Amino acid sequence: MKLTIVSPRFPFSGRVPLVPPILEYLAALTQREAPEVEISLIDANQQEISPSDLTSEVVGISVMTATAPWAYAFADECRKLGKRVILGGIHPSALPQEADLHADAVVIGEAESVWKNVLSDASNNTLQQFYHGERLSLEGLPMPFKSKLKGNYRFRAFFTMRGCPYRCTFCSVRRFFGDTIRYRPVQDVVAEVEACAGNVWFNGDDNIWGGDFDRSIRLFDELARGTKRNWYGFGDLKAVQGAHGDRMLSAARKSGLFSVWVGWESDEKNLGVFKAEGKQGPDRISAVKKMQDAGIDVVLFVVLGGRQDSIDSFKRALELSEKYNIGLHPVLLTPLPGTELYEAYKPFLFQGMGWESFTGVRAVFEHPDPVMTPHRREQEYHRLNKELFRFDRILKRISKIPRSGFPMTHFLSLMMQLPMKVALRKAYDEWLDEQDVL
Ligand code: B12
Numbered sequence: 001m002k003l004t005i006v007s008p009r010f011p012f013s014g015r016v017p018l019v020p021p022i023l024e025y026l027a028a029l030t031q032r033e034a035p036e037v038e039i040s041l042i043d044a045n046q047q048e049i050s051p052s053d054l055t056s057e058v059v060g061i062s063v064m065t066a067t068a069p070w071a072y073a074f075a076d077e078c079r080k081l082g083k084r085v086i087l088g089g090i091h092p093s094a095l096p097q098e099a100d101l102h103a104d105a106v107v108i109g110e111a112e113s114v115w116k117n118v119l120s121d122a123s124n125n126t127l128q129q130f131y132h133g134e135r136l137s138l139e140g141l142p143m144p145f146k147s148k149l150k151g152n153y154r155f156r157a158f159f160t161m162r163g164c165p166y167r168c169t170f171c172s173v174r175r176f177f178g179d180t181i182r183y184r185p186v187q188d189v190v191a192e193v194e195a196c197a198g199n200v201w202f203n204g205d206d207n208i209w210g211g212d213f214d215r216s217i218r219l220f221d222e223l224a225r226g227t228k229r230n231w232y233g234f235g236d237l238k239a240v241q242g243a244h245g246d247r248m249l250s251a252a253r254k255s256g257l258f259s260v261w262v263g264w265e266s267d268e269k270n271l272g273v274f275k276a277e278g279k280q281g282p283d284r285i286s287a288v289k290k291m292q293d294a295g296i297d298v299v300l301f302v303v304l305g306g307r308q309d310s311i312d313s314f315k316r317a318l319e320l321s322e323k324y325n326i327g328l329h330p331v332l333l334t335p336l337p338g339t340e341l342y343e344a345y346k347p348f349l350f351q352g353m354g355w356e357s358f359t360g361v362r363a364v365f366e367h368p369d370p371v372m373t374p375h376r377r378e379q380e381y382h383r384l385n386k387e388l389f390r391f392d393r394i395l396k397r398i399s400k401i402p403r404s405g406f407p408m409t410h411f412l413s414l415m416m417q418l419p420m421k422v423a424l425r426k427a428y429d430e431w432l433d434e435q436d437v438l
């Protein structure tokens with residue numbers, strides 16, 4: 001049997017320089033569970049592809065909410081050509097009935113416990129409508145299949161755990177992976193990073209600190225003994241404020257951590273609104289400063305434009321960046337299916353807006369404040385990005401990174417901000433063109 005695994009095209013921002021982790025991981029799982037299957041991998045962000053180009057009879061597609069329309073259209077075309085389509089990932093898991101309209105089988109949840117059966121059913125032409133993946137232990141996961149994907153890639157992502165104990169209402173992760181953390185064995189992660197990472201790698205965990213701090217320190221100590229020494233990822237603020245904070249930060253820094261991306265609610269009151277207090281700890285500013293002092297570039301992913309927010313929140317976000325010399329990545333609040341927020345915002349969602357708008361750069365719901373029209377929210381979002389990524393501001397932020405980070409943190413921060421500036425400029429131009437058409 002021939003299988004093609006597809007990572008769909010994103011609705012905006014073009015080429016992402018990250019190898020789609022699901023392609024190499026699902027390929028490795030396939031090799032382990034059904035070595036006779038012939039595998040090909042497609043990243044539709046890097047390669048123009050049409051279903052008629054595929055020679056395989058089975059196609060697996062990994063779907064996020066924003067990529068669902070592209071994935072469904074591609075799946076429909078494949079099925080018209082007589083191919084069997086299997087959909088999986090976070091969006092089909094949240095809305096399996098919707099995904100079922102475009103698939104021969106939908107995998108709900110994690111693939112590991114069911115993939116062998118799915119492949120064998122696909123090969124026998126006896127696919128079931130739904131497969132429910134269990135949450136297994138993460139010991140002995142296969143090492144990603146190091147493919148020869150063609151594309152303009154600069155990073156690979158690595159994962160050390162799944163699950164999150166916090167309860168942020170806008171997040172899909174907890175319901176999908178569960179509210180307790182399952183860890184991969186330290187030696188598996190280190191071996192994988194050593195074998196597959198480039199000079200800079202992305203830790204794709206939802207929280208690089210995890211909850212078992214002794215284990216995190218052990219992991220960082222082991223990574224520090226390796227050769228792949230520059231990495232970044234998402235982390236909460238609570239962990240670095242606790243008793244283990246200093247030790248863990250120092251171990252992480254020695255292992256090459258140069259940037260931490262932090263989810264940040266624009267206003268103190270929003271911490272409660274989104275049930276996000278848990279991950280922030282008692283003093284979020286001092287936690288940010290602590291990481292900066294350790295030579296780490298902190299970037300805040302600020303959620304803006306919620307129904308309780310005012311237009312001022314955009315201005316305050318810029319002030320925050322200026323005051324603490326901190327990088328900001330603004331996101332317009334987006335109620336994703338499978339979250340508590342989605343249920344709460346359902347009555348306010350604009351009708352007729354497709355999932356391709358659920359990217360974090362579009363206003364997708366009504367706002368009670370008449371000033372916060374969708375156009376105004378999107379305009380403020382783009383204006384804020386334009387201000388944040390002014391060249392003089394980028395340079396000022398970099399010059400303020402403490403000497404403890406010199407030279408790699410300074411250099412890598414610049415290397416991450418410049419492409420971001422270009423991508424955001426492109427997104428802004430596309431948005432302006434669209435406004436002209438309207
Ligand atoms: C890596 C990543 C990215 C990469 C994607 C690279 C790529 N091309 O794949 C980048 C950085 C580009 C990215 C971007 C975005 N992302 Co993102 N991202 C992730 C992250 C951190 C890891 C996903 C991953 O690769 N995991 C590793 C692989 C191996 O595992 P997995 O995907 O979980 O797959 C398992 C199962 O889901 C299942 N499975 C998955 N696919 C399939 C397919 C088949 C056929 C089968 C059988 C099974 C299966 O089996 C796997 C093993 O169990 C997740 C967070 C998370 N914890 O999941 C967020 C996440 C997927 N991203 C999210 C979001 C919202 C975004 C953005 C919209 C954010 C933004 N505002 O910019 C953009 C969208 C892109 C765009 N421009 O439109 C959300 C998605 C929520 C949703 N409902 O869609 C997540 C869950 C984060 C969150 N906190 O909510 N992201």
Ligand code: SF4
Nearest residue numbers: 164166168171173206
């Ligand atoms: S801490 Fe992160 S992963 Fe956990 S629920 Fe909140 S946003 Fe989701």
